[in-house]
Amino acid sequence: MRSLTEIKIEDYSYSLPDSRIAFFPADKRDHSKLLIYDKTKITEDSFLHLPKHLPSDSVLIFNNTRVIQARILIRKATGAEVEIFCLKPILPGTLHEQAFAASGSCVWECFIGHNKRYKNTLSLSCDVDKEKLVFSARKLKATEEGSFLVEFSWTPSCYSFAEVLEHIGKIPLPPYIKRAVNKEDTKRYQTVYATEKGSVAAPTAGLHFSEEVIKRLRNKQIPMEYITLHVGAGTFKPVTESSVEKHVMHEEAIYFHKLTIENIRSLLDKRIICVGTTGVRSLESLYWLGVKLARYKKQNKAVDEDCFTLYQWEVYNELQNNNITPSCALQTILDYMEETHMQVFHASTFLMIVPDRYKMRMTKGIITNFHQPQSTLLLLIAVFVGDKWKEIYDYALAHDFRFLSYGDACLFL
Numbered sequence: 001m002r003s004l005t006e007i008k009i010e011d012y013s014y015s016l017p018d019s020r021i022a023f024f025p026a027d028k029r030d031h032s033k034l035l036i037y038d039k040t041k042i043t044e045d046s047f048l049h050l051p052k053h054l055p056s057d058s059v060l061i062f063n064n065t066r067v068i069q070a071r072i073l074i075r076k077a078t079g080a081e082v083e084i085f086c087l088k089p090i091l092p093g094t095l096h097e098q099a100f101a102a103s104g105s106c107v108w109e110c111f112i113g114h115n116k117r118y119k120n121t122l123s124l125s126c127d128v129d130k131e132k133l134v135f136s137a138r139k140l141k142a143t144e145e146g147s148f149l150v151e152f153s154w155t156p157s158c159y160s161f162a163e164v165l166e167h168i169g170k171i172p173l174p175p176y177i178k179r180a181v182n183k184e185d186t187k188r189y190q191t192v193y194a195t196e197k198g199s200v201a202a203p204t205a206g207l208h209f210s211e212e213v214i215k216r217l218r219n220k221q222i223p224m225e226y227i228t229l230h231v232g233a234g235t236f237k238p239v240t241e242s243s244v245e246k247h248v249m250h251e252e253a254i255y256f257h258k259l260t261i262e263n264i265r266s267l268l269d270k271r272i273i274c275v276g277t278t279g280v281r282s283l284e285s286l287y288w289l290g291v292k293l294a295r296y297k298k299q300n301k302a303v304d305e306d307c308f309t310l311y312q313w314e315v316y317n318e319l320q321n322n323n324i325t326p327s328c329a330l331q332t333i334l335d336y337m338e339e340t341h342m343q344v345f346h347a348s349t350f351l352m353i354v355p356d357r358y359k360m361r362m363t364k365g366i367i368t369n370f371h372q373p374q375s376t377l378l379l380l381i382a383v384f385v386g387d388k389w390k391e392i393y394d395y396a397l398a399h400d401f402r403f404l405s406y407g408d409a410c411l412f413l
Contacts, residue, residue: 004245013373022406025188030210033408051216063203064226066194069169074122083113096198104157198230204405205276228255229282249352256345265330273365285349287361290329308347355382370403
């Protein structure tokens with residue numbers, strides 16, 4: 001087993017020509033191609049036929065996050081344009097539900113494009129239901145990560161921030177899709193089951209699912225559970241350090257309803273397959289947070305905010321040596337939720353899943369897209385398929401598979 005220092009990102013690189021990047025979605029969601037690898041051979045099919053490739057004991061875990069129109073473009077009187085990219089809420093609260101319900105004003109952490117053009121307060125207006133919506137953005141201060149805190153305010157204040165973004169914001173397509181956003185993107189860069197607003201990038205493995213595919217899954221009696229991880233802009237951040245140990249992972253918020261945790265715990269003897277890397281990170285983080293909570297209780301430590309934050313490397317260090325089963329970990333969380341009358345378990349994860357070092361605790365398969373070279377997502381895929389990822393990606397490149405967010409899908413069993 002290699003140490004984290006010995007795992008080099010250049011070992012997870014390949015040549016991806018622009019001609020293989022999908023700049024637009026397939027004509028129909030379920031008409032994308034599906035590559036299947038079952039640890040013995042590589043085959044392919046249409047995504048529409050996914051259900052017939054799933055073992056009968058499969059359980060699917062979906063991420064039901066919804067992409068927000070997080071890009072706000074404001075043109076100054078000089079004609080210069082400033083882009084404000086909403087990352088995560090700060091006030092009136094850090095929970096997304098609170099943030100989107102805010103009326104009149106709120107504060108978000110944001111990236112700012114052309115920051116030097118942005119000195120004071122910027123404003124724009126638009127007509128909504130026969131009245132004028134006036135929106136202002138005031139830059140407060142820089143953060144250590146290079147982003148900024150921005151105070152948004154608007155009138156009439158009867159509109160929620162969610163409604164404001166619907167009118168003035170734009171869908172944030174990934175940076176490698178070098179074209180303008182169109183009307184189709186507002187629909188196609190969302191999953192058909194997206195309900196919980198908060199992501200600035202889609203959980204793209206889910207984009208292939210149509211109502212017809214979901215109907216076929218139900219007919220096959222495949223259990224389906226829904227969790228929430230709000231995808232952050234860091235998902236597109238390349239690993240620029242040679243050693244993965246030096247890469248700084250981004251924080252993402254996860255939410256699990258109590259009933260969902262109970263259902264997943266009852267299904268642990270099945271083959272749990274996550275739809276997308278976000279599902280894997282969520283489910284694996286849930287296990288480790290249960291381990292962390294159990295340790296707090298064993299040591300009679302007061303449960304604090306730190307207990308609900310899974311840091312980047314702690315699963316490889318202090319949490320690694322434990323004999324806590326997934327069932328016990330989930331029960332520990334459920335017991336805590338019962339004691340505190342909690343219906344939704346909310347936590348933050350920085351978990352980085354690294355090949356040669358990470359062993360899946362909850363997840364036995366994944367449905368995913370084809371990912372960028374030298375990315376944390378490709379590292380995660382290598383945990384499932386090992387060095388075979390090279391052969392799989394070579395096959396996909398040679399057989400006209402489309403890559404990245406709007407590209408085709410893989411099923412790894």
